[in-house]
Amino acid sequence: MAGPxxxxxxxxxxxxxxxxxxxxxxxxxxxxxxxxxxxLDGYDVKFLTGTDExxxxxxxxxxxxxxxxxxxTDQVSQRFRDLLQTMNFSADDFIRTxxxxxxxxxxxxxxxxxxxxxxxxxxxxxxxxxxxxxxxxESELTKNADGSFTAPTGAPVEWxxxxxxxxxxxxWGDRLLKFYGENPDFILPKTRRNEVMSFxxxxxxxxxxxxxxxxxxxxxxxxxxxxxxxWLDALxxxxxxxxxxxxxxxxxxxxxxxxxxxVGKDILRFHAVYWPAFLMAAGIEPxxxxxxxxxxxxxxxxxxxxxxxxxDPVELVETYGLDAVRYFLLREVPFGNDGDFSxxxxxxxxxxxxxxxxxxxxxxxxxxxxxxxxxxxxxxxxFSDDDKEMLASAHGLIHQLREHxxxxxxxxxxxxxxxxxxxxxxxxDRQAPWKLKKEDxxxxxxxxxxxxECIRHIALVLQPFMPHAMAKMLDLLAISDAHRSFDFxxxxxxxxxxxxxxxxxxxxPRFVVEEQGA
Ligand code: ME8
Numbered sequence: 001m002a003g004p005x006x007x008x009x010x011x012x013x014x015x016x017x018x019x020x021x022x023x024x025x026x027x028x029x030x031x032x033x034x035x036x037x038x039x040l041d042g043y044d045v046k047f048l049t050g051t052d053e054x055x056x057x058x059x060x061x062x063x064x065x066x067x068x069x070x071x072x073t074d075q076v077s078q079r080f081r082d083l084l085q086t087m088n089f090s091a092d093d094f095i096r097t098x099x100x101x102x103x104x105x106x107x108x109x110x111x112x113x114x115x116x117x118x119x120x121x122x123x124x125x126x127x128x129x130x131x132x133x134x135x136x137x138e139s140e141l142t143k144n145a146d147g148s149f150t151a152p153t154g155a156p157v158e159w160x161x162x163x164x165x166x167x168x169x170x171x172w173g174d175r176l177l178k179f180y181g182e183n184p185d186f187i188l189p190k191t192r193r194n195e196v197m198s199f200x201x202x203x204x205x206x207x208x209x210x211x212x213x214x215x216x217x218x219x220x221x222x223x224x225x226x227x228x229x230x231w232l233d234a235l236x237x238x239x240x241x242x243x244x245x246x247x248x249x250x251x252x253x254x255x256x257x258x259x260x261x262x263v264g265k266d267i268l269r270f271h272a273v274y275w276p277a278f279l280m281a282a283g284i285e286p287x288x289x290x291x292x293x294x295x296x297x298x299x300x301x302x303x304x305x306x307x308x309x310x311x312d313p314v315e316l317v318e319t320y321g322l323d324a325v326r327y328f329l330l331r332e333v334p335f336g337n338d339g340d341f342s343x344x345x346x347x348x349x350x351x352x353x354x355x356x357x358x359x360x361x362x363x364x365x366x367x368x369x370x371x372x373x374x375x376x377x378x379x380x381x382x383f384s385d386d387d388k389e390m391l392a393s394a395h396g397l398i399h400q401l402r403e404h405x406x407x408x409x410x411x412x413x414x415x416x417x418x419x420x421x422x423x424x425x426x427x428x429d430r431q432a433p434w435k436l437k438k439e440d441x442x443x444x445x446x447x448x449x450x451x452x453e454c455i456r457h458i459a460l461v462l463q464p465f466m467p468h469a470m471a472k473m474l475d476l477l478a479i480s481d482a483h484r485s486f487d488f489x490x491x492x493x494x495x496x497x498x499x500x501x502x503x504x505x506x507x508x509p510r511f512v513v514e515e516q517g518a
Contacts, residue, residue, distance in 0.1 A: 004043075004044050006044045006045075006046075006254060006255060007034075007038040007043040007045045008048070008255035008258040008259050008260075009031045009035055009038075009046070009048070009258070009262065010031070010048045010049070010238050010260070010261050010262065011050075012027060012262075012267060013049070013050040014052060015058065016052070016058055016073050016080070017060075017061035019079055020080050020082075020083045021303065021313065022296055022303070022310075022312075022316070022329075023296055023303060024080070024083065025087055025313040026293070026296060026329055027264060028084075028089050028091075029326055029330065030262055030330065030335065030408065030410065031049070031260075031262050032087070032089045032091070032464075033326075033464045033465055034260070034405065034464075035092075036464035037401075037464040039090075040460075040484070040485050040486045041402070041485075044254070046092050046093065046251070046254075046255050047093075048092065048238070049080075049084070049093075050080075050093075050096055050237060050241075051077040051096050052097055052230070052234045052237075053073040053097045054216055054218065054230050055233075056133070056211070056216070057130050057131060058073065059215070060130065062216075070098065073096070077096055081094055083313060086314055087322065087325075088322060088326075095237045095240060095241045097218075097233055097237060101240055102218075102236070102240045103218050105245060106218045106228060106240070108244065108245035109232075109239070109244070109245070109278070110220065110228065112282040113167065113278065114221075116281055116282065116283070118167055118168045118281040119165050121164075122164065122165075123163055124163075126159070126160060127151075127157040127158070127159060127160070128159075129158075130158070131151075131153075131156065132151055134231075135207070135208055137205070140152055160211075160213070162213060163225075164208040164210050165210040165220060165223075165226060166208055167206060167277075167278070169204045169273075169277055170204050170205060172281065173201075173204045176200050176273065176277060176280075177197065177200055179276060180196070180197055185289060186272070186288070187268070187272050187291075188289060188290075188336070188407065189292070189336040192272075195268075196272045196273060204273070207229075209228060210223075210227060210228055211229060212225055212226055212227070214227060215227060217230060217233060218233050231270050236278075238258055238287070239252070239284065242255045247284070256284075256285065257285040258287040258288065259288050259289065260290075260291060261289070261291075262291050262293070263290060263293070264292065264293055264294075264295065265292040265295060268290065271290045275290075291335075292336070293335055293336055293408075294335075294336055294338035294339060296311075296338070296341050297341065298310075298311055298340075320347075320350060323466035323467070324346075324354060324508075324511075325346075327354060327414070327465055327466055328346050328349050328350070330410040330411060331349060331411055331414045332411070333411065334411050335408050336408075350510075351510050351511055353418065355508045355511070357421050358507075361421060361425055361428070363507075364428060365452060365455060366452075366476055366501065367504050368433055368448055369448050369452065370503060372433075372437055372441075373445060375500060375503070376498050376499060377449065377497050377499045378444075378445035378446070378449045378497060379449070379498065380446040380449035380497065381443065381445070382446075383446065383450070384446075386430070387450045390423065390450050390451075390454055391454070393420050393454075394420060394453060394456075394457040395489065395490040397417065397420060397461055397489070398489045400416045401413050401416060401461055404416065417458060420457075420458060424458075427450070428451065431447045433448055453495055455477065456474070456477050456494070456495060457489060459474050459479075460474070460488070461486075463484065472507050473507050476504060477501065478502065
């Protein structure tokens with residue numbers, strides 16, 4: 001017999017030298033929507049997020065503030081935990097790399113790599129970017145007029161020469177390519193997969209995995225002069241959180257390999273090349289998928305602290321409301337592509353898609369039910385072909401959605417729901433139930449019943465995207481908490497004719513833009 005359905009999804013762990021902004025909120029939102037979707041669809045879900053607290057960059061930020069790194073990370077990692085509240089994220093675990101469970105796990109992984117002959121001591125001489133916490137070869141860099149060099153990300157680099165342990169990455173190229181070949185959906189989107197494959201086909205150098213010039217990190221077992229490379233430390237969080245090094249019990253056997261590591265395109269190489277190589281070298285199965293999403297700009301400009309155009313999720317939520325922000329971020333751009341955040345586009349979608357298409361549909365239908373059907377779910381007569389088509393679309397929605405969600409195509413999933421919403425609005429206009437009131441009240445009941453059943457389906461499947469607003473809509477339909485999982489899609493008996501409904505209320509107000517100076 002097949003075991004219970006399980007789903008393990010992770011966000012990157014964020015550096016604590018930065019305040020959380022829209023980019024961080026975006027990645028975690030995508031994971032939250034998937035986690036909620038899978039829970040409603042009957043999966044046992046683990047949704048992990050957290051903070052990346054070690055490394056030279058964090059050490060430097062603490063020094064600049066004149067506080068010790070632990071106090072600094074305690075303060076700033078709290079802001080990422082606060083973001084979970086602000087955005088209504090349903091994470092099951094929040095990992096900090098400064099925790100003891102993580103030190104144990106990273107050191108155990110190191111020992112395993114060492115035992116298996118994949119780690120050796122040598123000297124590193126080359127370029128390093130503290131901002132990216134990444135090593136670069138000179139051919140990747142741009143030379144500036146003053147003789148200094150810049151990384152492809154725009155970050156400054158410095159020349160480093162020190163004793164270092166190396167991971168034999170060069171020995172894993174062929175096995176990685178074989179793995180990508182056997183798992184065509186390991187890296188999504190496909191264009192990113194091609195980039196990674198050509199990088200690996202170009203030949204891999206061994207990777208420096210320890211540093212001796214700073215202290216803020218996990219010491220190499222048996223050689224305290226070395227601190228582990230922050231990416232080896234950070235990536236390991238995904239297995240720490242399921243109990244590594246205990247590979248044979250509990251959460252590890254339940255959830256590993258992870259179903260999805262969600263990341264931004266900036267950190268794909270670490271997740272799709274280094275991480276599966278470390279895992280294979282340690283005899284651990286690689287994750288099933290890494291999805292690299294695109295980059296947000298702000299009104300056309302790169303988001304950066306120095307430009308001063310960082311979008312604060314708290315401000316957005318205060319201005320537009322949480323569910324509208326959640327909806328917009330996943331609706332505006334095909335997931336995987338870059339996107340530009342514009343307030344005009346935000347307000348446009350709020351008013352046309354949330355307030356008009358969906359909000360008005362619910363408001364119109366529920367007001368008619370309230371006025372003309374004694375405020376109770378109407379009884380239905382025989383269904384016409386038009387009715388049957390509407391009901392079939394509602395009942396079929398989940399099958400299409402699962403397909404989209406399984407490849408993280410959030411905007412297509414939402415578009416599928418909006419196709420039904422628009423069809424419902426067309427059906428209302430066509431059937432004109434307000435006219436039927438006098439002519440044929442029984443037929444009016446049937447039409448309104450079909451619409452209420454469609455709205456129930458729409459609200460159920462949109463819960464992962466807009467949890468508060470859809471809870472309110474389901475309250476207006478008097479659907480009990482016990483009937484809100486996807487098990488109840490397609491089951492007509494949930495909507496009992498005669499059940500009293502509360503007085504209708506608007507769920508999505510129109511957003512009125514105040515004129516400047518008004
Ligand atoms: O890289 N648009 O942490 P980080 C979209 N600690 N997403 C964005 C974004 C933007 N403008 N800006 C940031 C690290 N992100 C490491 C990760 S994981 C083992 C270690 C999101 O704080 C996006 O997900 O720099 C990106 O990959 C991540 O924040 C980088 O977060």
